[in-house]
Amino acid sequence: MTKFEERFEEWMQGQIANKDVNPRRRERLELGLGHGTIEFLRTIWFPAVRHFDHLHAEWEVRDFHNGYRYIDLAYTPGDAKGAIEIQGYGPHARDLDVRRFKDLCWRHSLMALDGWTFLPIAYPSIKEETSRCQQLILSFIGLFVAANTTPNMGYLEAETLRYARRLLRPFTPTDLASHLCVSNRHANRILNHLVQLDALDVASGNLRYRAFRLRTD
Numbered sequence: 001m002t003k004f005e006e007r008f009e010e011w012m013q014g015q016i017a018n019k020d021v022n023p024r025r026r027e028r029l030e031l032g033l034g035h036g037t038i039e040f041l042r043t044i045w046f047p048a049v050r051h052f053d054h055l056h057a058e059w060e061v062r063d064f065h066n067g068y069r070y071i072d073l074a075y076t077p078g079d080a081k082g083a084i085e086i087q088g089y090g091p092h093a094r095d096l097d098v099r100r101f102k103d104l105c106w107r108h109s110l111m112a113l114d115g116w117t118f119l120p121i122a123y124p125s126i127k128e129e130t131s132r133c134q135q136l137i138l139s140f141i142g143l144f145v146a147a148n149t150t151p152n153m154g155y156l157e158a159e160t161l162r163y164a165r166r167l168l169r170p171f172t173p174t175d176l177a178s179h180l181c182v183s184n185r186h187a188n189r190i191l192n193h194l195v196q197l198d199a200l201d202v203a204s205g206n207l208r209y210r211a212f213r214l215r216t217d
Contacts, residue, residue, distance in 0.1 A: 004046050008038075011052040028058040028070060036086035036123045037072050040133075043126055045073075048134035049141065053077075061111070069107065080144035081116045088123045117143060135168055138214055142166045153197070156180055160190055161199055161214070170203030170211040 001009075015021060016029050033041075037057070045055070059074030075082035108118055119140050125133055142165025153161075163179050164171065177187035191212050194200040203211040 044133045083116045164214040170213040
């Protein structure tokens, strides 16, 4: 059993056994997650995040007709409300009729009004744009939580990691200097220290680093 399979099984069993889970959601969990959701967790979420904290499968929400709908994956650290849905090309694009299309738009609109931040992930992107999706997830998490810090990090270094999480691209020392309102020299010192701590990767440059990005492996 791989590390992912071990942690995934613990996570799923923990949700099923949770006394606060109602029978409707428990039944869906016991049936198992869809192929797309499992591939997303295996290929994107777990390699990038390395845990399933605050993540809930088949999360139940009420709709405006007083019925029930289910989010593929809800991310809820504290009072945050993040919704991740895996969009298969067939049911969500090619085969979508007008009625289902309108219903999907209503659903997303009402969730937004209820405070949800919605993140749709195309299944083909999981297979074809893996690294890009991993960076997207780290940026999504960065909307809700501060980046992990260690005793070796000061305030500006912690803020640098938060900044890196929000970006979907590499950034330069000049970018960071502008964000932190510090000199380029100071920004370079911060970035080099975070590289030494394995918190950032060098995106370009050998002897002289020119761009940086959040570490995802």
